[in-house]
Amino acid sequence: MPKGIYSHKSHTKKTKIKISKSNKGRIAWNKGKKTGIKPWLGKKHSKTTKIKISEALKERRISPETREKIKKALLERKKNLGYINSPKTRQRMSDAKKKNPTNYWLGKRRSREDIEKFRQAKLGDKNWNWQGGISNNPYNPAFNRELKEKIKKRDGYRCQLCGITEEEHKRRSSRNRGLSIHHVDYDKKNCKESNLITLCSKENITVNYNREYWKGCFQRMLYVRRNCKAILL
Numbered sequence: 001m002p003k004g005i006y007s008h009k010s011h012t013k014k015t016k017i018k019i020s021k022s023n024k025g026r027i028a029w030n031k032g033k034k035t036g037i038k039p040w041l042g043k044k045h046s047k048t049t050k051i052k053i054s055e056a057l058k059e060r061r062i063s064p065e066t067r068e069k070i071k072k073a074l075l076e077r078k079k080n081l082g083y084i085n086s087p088k089t090r091q092r093m094s095d096a097k098k099k100n101p102t103n104y105w106l107g108k109r110r111s112r113e114d115i116e117k118f119r120q121a122k123l124g125d126k127n128w129n130w131q132g133g134i135s136n137n138p139y140n141p142a143f144n145r146e147l148k149e150k151i152k153k154r155d156g157y158r159c160q161l162c163g164i165t166e167e168e169h170k171r172r173s174s175r176n177r178g179l180s181i182h183h184v185d186y187d188k189k190n191c192k193e194s195n196l197i198t199l200c201s202k203e204n205i206t207v208n209y210n211r212e213y214w215k216g217c218f219q220r221m222l223y224v225r226r227n228c229k230a231i232l233l
Contacts, residue, residue, distance in 0.1 A: 129209060134186070142191045148181045151196045159200035160221065161207075169200055180204045184218040186211055194222055 011019070045053070062070075078084045085093070110118075124130065157166040159179060164172075166179045182199045183190060197218050199207065207214040 134188075137188055140189045140191045143181075143188070147191060147196075151181050151193065152179060152198050154193070155198035158198065159203055160197050160218075161203040162200060164200050173201070177201065182207060182218075184222070185215055194226070197222065 075084065124133075152166065157179070158164065159169070164179075169179055170176050179198050179200055182197050182204055184195045184197055187195075
């Protein structure tokens with residue numbers, strides 16, 4: 001039965017008896033049919049069916065032409081990102097993977113040159129989350145310890161997403177760091193109390209992505225909280 005239709009009502013005993021009598025002798029609509037979320041739960045394919053499935057999948061193998069197209073597309077993508085391995089390096093990687101194909105990098109470290117290449121390839125405007133360099137903008141002088149402490153006190157010294165307390169956050173942190181204060185509209189100069197919210201280090205990193213969503217989420221959260229306080233007062 002769909003939720004919300006009879007949310008405050010239930011059938012009486014007389015109605016239930018009537019429904020039961022009217023349904024007697026009727027064949028259920030799903031009798032003998034394979035229905036439900038997992039119709040194969042607890043069942044197994046026969047050997048002949050397994051062979052048929054295996055043969056059908058063999059025909060679906062990627063053709064050499066398609067493989068060549070995929071290879072070219074991946075090479076172009078690597079060129080656009082700014083890095084591509086030389087033929088010798090690719091051969092060495094191929095030989096090493098054949099020896100240990102599952103966990104090639106287990107227990108190994110990349111060279112400093114490789115790390116620097118990867119870093120340069122995703123640096124600045126090459127990064128998909130590039131915001132025009134706004135992270136280098138200075139903070140408003142009003143964004144001081146006193147203001148941060150005031151916001152933490154308002155939020156009960158808790159992260160407003162995961163709920164971790166400041167004491168627990170310091171205990172878990174290797175540098176004994178407290179909770180962070182996040183700018184809701186991502187503008188460092190806007191230091192109004194309605195634009196600041198308490199977050200832990202982990203969630204403060206999370207909200208750097210999909211910014212429009214988090215901006216709206218926090219604005220609604222703070223708006224509801226202000227209105228609730230006004231009603232209580």
